[in-house]
């Protein structure tokens with residue numbers, strides 16, 4: 001079996017989409033609930049920064065929302081445009097974009113970023129810039145739903161996960177492992193590997209990802225520095241609408257529902 005290491009695992013959107021697409025229903029329902037519960041006024045226009053393959057945008061577009069994205073990786077951009085033809089997509093950095101770059105110029109009612117993408121911004125400057133860009137494009141009364149893994153300050157964080165995903169005749173066994181965590185520099189590295197089996201071949205690819213670490217306190221500090229956002233509620237990755245959580249020093253998977261203040 002071939003085992004190439006590739007420079008950017010996000011350069012394989014067709015396999016990313018198999019590996020992560022299955023979770024869309026719980027995320028979709030959760031977002032729909034948040035739009036009803038936390039947005040002041042109606043919700044039509046949605047933005048996903050770091051939208052990747054558009055696995056959620058395509059479902060939201062089919063449900064009648066106007067969807068838009070920002071994405072840095074050109075291969076993801078190409079895949080997303082094909083998968084979700086109506087998407088208003090900006091090819092660029094989620095820490096540096098403006099409303100005028102979108103085809104439509106109205107502000108957004110809500111934004112979402114469900115699985116750690118904010119943590120790809122590796123400095124405080126970039127993270128603050130991102131939350132400010134989002135505040136500039138989401139109207140007051142709108143929301144930004146942000147899901148990320150926090151580093152617990154009590155207890156040991158989860159170090160690895162393995163799961164299998166299938167679509168048609170493609171099966172991907174995915175392994176994600178954190179191997180280098182530096183809490184002073186606030187960076188951790190993870191290797192993501194796909195063991196791919198399809199009708200004609202077997203292939204293994206591995207890529208490295210870098211994530212910024214956040215404790216609950218550091219996340220609140222970033223939001224405070226950025227301004228314009230208030231934490232309305234917090235949930236975890238079970239997306240249990242009836243069970244908001246209290247974030248504490250042991251919390252790991254947290255979904256923040258942020259409201260855009262006036």
Ligand SMILES: C[S@@+](CC[C@H](N)C(=O)[O-])C[C@H]1O[C@@H](n2cnc3c(N)ncnc32)[C@H](O)[C@@H]1O
Nearest residue numbers: 010050051052071072073076092093094117120
């Ligand atoms: C974990 S994937 C999430 C994709 C999508 N949001 C989802 O839920 O499936 C992270 C995505 O962030 C993108 N990304 C990383 N840094 C970025 C940046 N600075 N600006 C925009 N996109 C970025 C990557 O190319 C990748 O598509």
